[in-house]
Amino acid sequence: MGTFVTLTEVLEVRGSPLEEDELWCLLLAATDALLDIFKKGDLFSRFVLSPGSVLLSANGNLAFKSCARYEDVASFTAPEVQQGHTASSRAAAEKMVVYSLGMTLYWCADYHLPQNQPVQLSAELEGLLLSMCEDVMVRRTDLLTVLEACEFHHKTSMLPPTERLIRHLVEDVFRNSVDHVSVAKNGSQMTDRSQMVRERLHSKKDIYFVQV
Numbered sequence: 090m091g092t093f094v095t096l097t098e099v100l101e102v103r104g105s106p107l108e109e110d111e112l113w114c115l116l117l118a119a120t121d122a123l124l125d126i127f128k129k130g131d132l133f134s135r136f137v138l139s140p141g142s143v144l145l146s147a148n149g150n151l152a153f154k155s156c157a158r159y160e161d162v163a164s165f166t167a168p169e170v171q172q173g174h175t176a177s178s179r180a181a182a183e184k185m186v187v188y189s190l191g192m193t194l195y196w197c198a199d200y201h202l203p204q205n206q207p208v209q210l211s212a213e214l215e216g217l218l219l220s221m222c223e224d225v226m227v228r229r230t231d232l233l234t235v236l237e238a239c240e241f242h243h244k245t246s247m248l249p250p251t252e253r254l255i256r257h258l259v260e261d262v263f264r265n266s267v268d269h270v271s272v273a274k275n276g277s278q279m280t281d282r283s284q285m286v287r288e289r290l291h292s293k294k295d296i297y298f299v300q301v
Contacts, residue, residue: 092147092259094259094263095142096197098262103261106200109210109211109214110246114249123232136176137185138165138193142155143193145255145259147256147259164192164196165193168188168226183232191220192221192222198210
Protein backbone atom coordinates (compact mmCIF):
# COMPACT_ATOMS: atom_id res chain seq x y z
CA MET A 90 0.00 0.00 0.00
CA GLY A 91 2.99 2.30 0.34
CA THR A 92 3.35 5.24 2.70
CA PHE A 93 0.32 5.71 4.92
CA VAL A 94 -1.07 7.64 7.87
CA THR A 95 -4.00 6.97 10.17
CA LEU A 96 -7.10 9.09 10.64
CA THR A 97 -5.88 9.86 14.15
CA GLU A 98 -2.70 11.37 12.72
CA VAL A 99 -4.67 13.44 10.21
CA LEU A 100 -6.78 14.90 13.01
CA GLU A 101 -3.88 15.52 15.38
CA VAL A 102 -1.97 17.45 12.72
CA ARG A 103 -5.03 19.47 11.72
CA GLY A 104 -6.22 20.09 15.26
CA SER A 105 -9.85 20.42 14.21
CA PRO A 106 -12.70 18.25 12.87
CA LEU A 107 -12.83 16.97 9.32
CA GLU A 108 -15.07 18.91 6.97
CA GLU A 109 -18.32 17.45 5.70
CA ASP A 110 -17.09 16.77 2.15
CA GLU A 111 -14.08 14.96 3.60
CA LEU A 112 -16.33 12.84 5.80
CA TRP A 113 -18.54 11.88 2.86
CA CYS A 114 -15.52 10.87 0.77
CA LEU A 115 -13.96 8.84 3.57
CA LEU A 116 -17.27 7.15 4.32
CA LEU A 117 -17.63 6.21 0.66
CA ALA A 118 -14.08 4.88 0.40
CA ALA A 119 -14.28 2.94 3.67
CA THR A 120 -17.66 1.40 2.89
CA ASP A 121 -16.51 0.37 -0.57
CA ALA A 122 -13.34 -1.20 0.89
CA LEU A 123 -15.30 -3.10 3.54
CA LEU A 124 -17.80 -4.45 1.03
CA ASP A 125 -14.89 -5.64 -1.10
CA ILE A 126 -13.48 -7.49 1.92
CA PHE A 127 -16.79 -9.23 2.56
CA LYS A 128 -17.38 -10.05 -1.11
CA LYS A 129 -14.04 -11.84 -1.25
CA GLY A 130 -15.28 -14.09 1.52
CA ASP A 131 -12.92 -12.65 4.09
CA LEU A 132 -15.18 -12.43 7.11
CA PHE A 133 -14.03 -9.29 8.88
CA SER A 134 -12.70 -10.90 12.03
CA ARG A 135 -11.92 -7.80 14.08
CA PHE A 136 -15.35 -6.11 13.97
CA VAL A 137 -13.84 -2.96 15.51
CA LEU A 138 -12.58 0.05 13.60
CA SER A 139 -11.25 3.25 15.11
CA PRO A 140 -9.51 6.42 13.91
CA GLY A 141 -6.22 4.68 14.63
CA SER A 142 -7.04 1.62 12.52
CA VAL A 143 -8.14 3.40 9.33
CA LEU A 144 -5.15 3.79 7.01
CA LEU A 145 -4.86 6.42 4.28
CA SER A 146 -2.14 5.94 1.69
CA ALA A 147 -0.12 8.47 -0.27
CA ASN A 148 -1.51 7.03 -3.51
CA GLY A 149 -5.12 7.64 -2.47
CA ASN A 150 -6.16 4.23 -1.16
CA LEU A 151 -7.83 3.33 2.12
CA ALA A 152 -7.29 0.18 4.17
CA PHE A 153 -7.56 -1.11 7.72
CA LYS A 154 -5.30 -2.52 10.40
CA SER A 155 -5.84 -3.97 13.86
CA CYS A 156 -6.48 -1.44 16.59
CA ALA A 157 -3.38 -0.55 18.59
CA ARG A 158 -3.09 -1.89 22.13
CA TYR A 159 -2.93 1.59 23.65
CA GLU A 160 -6.29 2.52 22.09
CA ASP A 161 -9.42 2.23 24.18
CA VAL A 162 -11.85 1.08 21.49
CA ALA A 163 -14.89 0.49 23.69
CA SER A 164 -16.66 3.55 22.29
CA PHE A 165 -16.17 2.23 18.75
CA THR A 166 -17.31 -1.30 19.56
CA ALA A 167 -20.86 -2.39 18.74
CA PRO A 168 -23.00 -3.08 21.85
CA GLU A 169 -23.54 -6.72 20.88
CA VAL A 170 -19.76 -7.25 20.63
CA GLN A 171 -19.27 -5.71 24.06
CA GLN A 172 -21.89 -8.14 25.35
CA GLY A 173 -19.81 -11.05 24.08
CA HIS A 174 -21.86 -11.98 21.02
CA THR A 175 -20.09 -13.28 17.92
CA ALA A 176 -21.19 -12.87 14.32
CA SER A 177 -23.35 -15.79 13.23
CA SER A 178 -23.57 -14.55 9.64
CA ARG A 179 -22.06 -12.10 7.19
CA ALA A 180 -25.00 -9.75 7.80
CA ALA A 181 -24.30 -9.73 11.53
CA ALA A 182 -20.59 -9.13 10.96
CA GLU A 183 -21.38 -6.23 8.63
CA LYS A 184 -23.63 -4.62 11.22
CA MET A 185 -20.84 -4.81 13.80
CA VAL A 186 -18.40 -3.08 11.47
CA VAL A 187 -21.01 -0.52 10.41
CA TYR A 188 -21.33 0.59 14.03
CA SER A 189 -17.56 1.01 14.36
CA LEU A 190 -17.31 2.94 11.11
CA GLY A 191 -20.16 5.25 12.08
CA MET A 192 -18.60 6.01 15.46
CA THR A 193 -15.21 6.56 13.84
CA LEU A 194 -16.55 9.12 11.38
CA TYR A 195 -18.62 10.85 14.06
CA TRP A 196 -15.48 11.07 16.20
CA CYS A 197 -13.74 12.77 13.26
CA ALA A 198 -16.62 15.26 12.95
CA ASP A 199 -16.52 16.01 16.68
CA TYR A 200 -12.74 16.23 17.09
CA HIS A 201 -11.61 18.93 19.56
CA LEU A 202 -15.04 20.57 19.68
CA PRO A 203 -16.08 21.99 23.07
CA GLN A 204 -18.80 19.90 24.68
CA ASN A 205 -21.29 22.77 24.39
CA GLN A 206 -20.59 23.33 20.67
CA PRO A 207 -22.73 21.29 18.25
CA VAL A 208 -21.20 19.14 15.55
CA GLN A 209 -21.41 20.90 12.18
CA LEU A 210 -23.06 18.29 9.97
CA SER A 211 -25.89 18.37 7.48
CA ALA A 212 -29.08 16.58 8.49
CA GLU A 213 -28.39 14.08 5.70
CA LEU A 214 -24.96 13.03 6.94
CA GLU A 215 -25.84 13.18 10.61
CA GLY A 216 -28.92 11.03 10.02
CA LEU A 217 -26.84 8.46 8.13
CA LEU A 218 -24.22 8.29 10.89
CA LEU A 219 -26.92 7.95 13.53
CA SER A 220 -28.48 5.07 11.60
CA MET A 221 -25.05 3.40 11.53
CA CYS A 222 -24.67 3.80 15.29
CA GLU A 223 -28.00 2.32 16.35
CA ASP A 224 -27.50 0.32 19.54
CA VAL A 225 -30.02 -2.32 18.41
CA MET A 226 -28.44 -4.33 15.60
CA VAL A 227 -31.66 -5.10 13.69
CA ARG A 228 -32.38 -1.36 13.44
CA ARG A 229 -28.86 -0.51 12.28
CA THR A 230 -28.32 0.21 8.60
CA ASP A 231 -26.15 -2.09 6.47
CA LEU A 232 -23.07 -1.45 4.34
CA LEU A 233 -24.87 -1.50 1.00
CA THR A 234 -27.37 1.13 2.15
CA VAL A 235 -24.51 3.32 3.36
CA LEU A 236 -22.68 2.88 0.06
CA GLU A 237 -25.75 3.80 -1.99
CA ALA A 238 -26.34 6.92 0.12
CA CYS A 239 -22.71 7.96 -0.28
CA GLU A 240 -22.66 7.37 -4.03
CA PHE A 241 -25.87 9.35 -4.49
CA HIS A 242 -24.52 12.27 -2.46
CA HIS A 243 -21.18 12.11 -4.26
CA LYS A 244 -22.85 12.42 -7.65
CA THR A 245 -25.41 15.07 -6.75
CA SER A 246 -22.86 17.21 -4.90
CA MET A 247 -20.18 16.69 -7.57
CA LEU A 248 -17.50 15.91 -4.99
CA PRO A 249 -13.92 15.22 -6.11
CA PRO A 250 -12.71 11.61 -6.46
CA THR A 251 -12.10 9.96 -3.10
CA GLU A 252 -8.51 9.15 -4.11
CA ARG A 253 -7.70 12.83 -4.59
CA LEU A 254 -9.09 13.81 -1.20
CA ILE A 255 -7.23 11.00 0.57
CA ARG A 256 -3.97 12.04 -1.08
CA HIS A 257 -4.50 15.60 0.13
CA LEU A 258 -5.12 14.43 3.71
CA VAL A 259 -1.93 12.37 3.66
CA GLU A 260 0.08 15.22 2.14
CA ASP A 261 -1.15 17.55 4.90
CA VAL A 262 0.23 15.19 7.54
CA PHE A 263 3.67 14.95 5.96
CA ARG A 264 3.80 18.66 5.29
CA ASN A 265 3.11 19.46 8.95
CA SER A 266 4.83 16.60 10.75
CA VAL A 267 8.40 15.40 10.34
CA ASP A 268 7.71 12.12 12.09
CA HIS A 269 4.07 11.18 11.45
CA VAL A 270 4.45 7.79 13.14
CA SER A 271 4.96 9.41 16.54
CA VAL A 272 1.90 11.65 16.34
CA ALA A 273 -1.00 11.13 18.77
CA LYS A 274 -0.28 8.17 20.96
CA ASN A 275 -2.00 9.53 24.04
CA GLY A 276 -4.34 6.72 24.99
CA SER A 277 -6.01 8.52 27.89
CA GLN A 278 -6.84 11.52 25.71
CA MET A 279 -8.38 9.18 23.14
CA THR A 280 -10.44 7.49 25.85
CA ASP A 281 -11.78 10.74 27.29
CA ARG A 282 -12.64 12.14 23.88
CA SER A 283 -14.31 8.93 22.73
CA GLN A 284 -16.52 8.88 25.81
CA MET A 285 -17.55 12.49 25.16
CA VAL A 286 -18.41 11.65 21.54
CA ARG A 287 -20.42 8.63 22.64
CA GLU A 288 -22.42 10.75 25.10
CA ARG A 289 -23.03 13.43 22.47
CA LEU A 290 -24.18 10.83 19.96
CA HIS A 291 -26.58 9.25 22.43
CA SER A 292 -28.09 12.66 23.16
CA LYS A 293 -28.64 13.11 19.41
CA LYS A 294 -30.40 9.75 19.25
CA ASP A 295 -32.71 10.84 22.05
CA ILE A 296 -33.57 14.04 20.17
CA TYR A 297 -34.33 12.12 16.96
CA PHE A 298 -36.49 9.69 18.92
CA VAL A 299 -38.51 12.50 20.50
CA GLN A 300 -39.02 14.17 17.12
CA VAL A 301 -40.37 10.95 15.62
